[in-house]
Amino acid sequence: MKKVYLETYGCQMNVSDSERVSTALARDGFEMIDDESDADVVLINTCSVREKAEQKLYTQVGRLRHRKHRKKPIIGVLGCVAQLEGETLFERSPGINFVLGTRAVGRVSDTLKQALGGRNRIADLGERADDYDWTVADTHRHSPYVAFVPIIEGCNKFCTYCIVPFARGRERSLPASEIVRQVLDLRRSGVREVHLIGQNVNSYRPDSDSGLEMFGGRSPFSRLLRAVAATGIERVKFTTSFPRDFTDDIIDAIDSNENLCNWVHLPVQSGSDRVLRSMKRGHTVDRYKRIIDKLKASDRDIAITTDIIVGFPGESEKDFAETVKLVEYCGFDSSYIFKYSPRPGTPAFEMEDDVTPAEKTIRFLELENVQKRVQSQRLSRYPGKVLKVLAEGRSTRTENGISGHSTCHKVVNFLGGDEHLGKVVDVRVKEIKANSLFGEII
C-alpha cells in the first residue's frame, strides 16, 4: 500500500478539494498519512492568490528534493498554481512528477497510478467529469463536526488584482437538490455545522431552480439559504460574499432562520471609490456602507468580517485615509489585511505598481492598528454575554482546554472535557484575547 501525504494551502475550496482527493485515494487503495517523512507520494494542493502563497510550492518541492531520505517521493502538484502554470512547472521546479489543475482533481487516483508506473511529467488541466462525486467520506473531513459544502465554483468577476477567475474558471453552481442531499447526509452522520462555500456564494445560480422557488426570497442564493436551513442542520455559515451581489433578502433569510448563523464575511478591499473603480469591484463605498447599516440593524447581532488590500497601484495617501475611515465606520469584528501582490496575467499586473514596498508595509501596519482598536471596542460588548459554542477540539494551549466557534464565528476557548466535544454548549465570556474569547460553560 503506497503512503500518500497531502499538504494543502489556500482557501476553504482547496481544503474541500483536498478532502475529496483523500476520500478518492483512500477508496482506491492508497494510505493517507500525517507524517511527510514516511511518504511514497507527496501531493501539494497549491494557492496562487499572492506571490508568497505561490512561493510555498517552490520552497516545499526544493526541500523535498534535497532532503536525505531513503527514497525521493513522487511529487504531484494540485490546485491553483497547477492550473495556471501547467507543464511549465516541470521546467521550473524539477522533481515534480505530475500536475493536476483545479477541476482535474477527480482523476487523482488514475494519474497517481500512472506516475507510480513510471510515467513522468503528466499534466491534466481538464474539466471535471459530469459525474464528479462531490461527497467527502466522514473520516476525511477536516473536522468531524464541521463540513464544507461547495455550492459554486469559479468566479466571473475579474477584479483587476485577482487570479481566481484564471485559476478556477467561470462560475458553475451545483444543483440545489445535490446540496440539500449532502447537508441531510452530513446531519445524519453527526455534523453540526455546514459552511456553504464558493469564491462568490451570493451569485449562486443553478441551471434549474426547481424546488427552490417554494422557499421565497428574490435571489437564488437566499432561497438556497432557506432550503438548507429547512434541513434542520444545527448551524449554517456561508463564505465568501461579494458586495455587489449581497442582496437584502440574504439578511431577511438570516433574520427568519435561527440556524443561519450571525456572521457575514464581506470583503470590501478598499475604502476609496477611485481605487474600487480601478479594482473593478462594481460597488461604491456608499453601497457597502448601506449593506453594513442593514446588517447592523438586524436583531441577530451579526458579526461582520472583511478583506482589505493596501498599496494597490495608484493608491494615494488620501485613498488610504479613506480606507482607514471606512474601517472605523464599519467596526469589523476582524479583517484580513493584505499588501497588494502583483499576479501575472491579471489586469492590475499591467498597472504601474507605484506604492513602494516600504509604503505598503507602513499602510499595512497602520491599518492593522486601526483594526485592533475598533476590534477591541467591538469585542468589548462580549464579556458577560452567553454564546452558543460548538466544541470542536482540544485546545493545545491549556490543559483541559476546549476550542470552538460561536455562531458569530469567534474562536472561543473554555475549560471542558471530552464529553463536550461535538456539542453546542453555552459559554459565558470572561475575557477578550487578541484573536479569541475565553469563557466558562454555564
Ligand code: 5AD
Ligand atoms: N494581492 C493581495 N491580496 C489579494 N487578494 C486577492 N488577490 C490579491 C492580490 N493580488 C486578497 C483579497 C481577497 C483575499 C482572498 O485575498 O483581499 O479577498
Ligand code: SF4
Ligand atoms: Fe488560493 Fe484563490 Fe486558489 Fe483559493 S481560489 S487556493 S485563495 S488562489
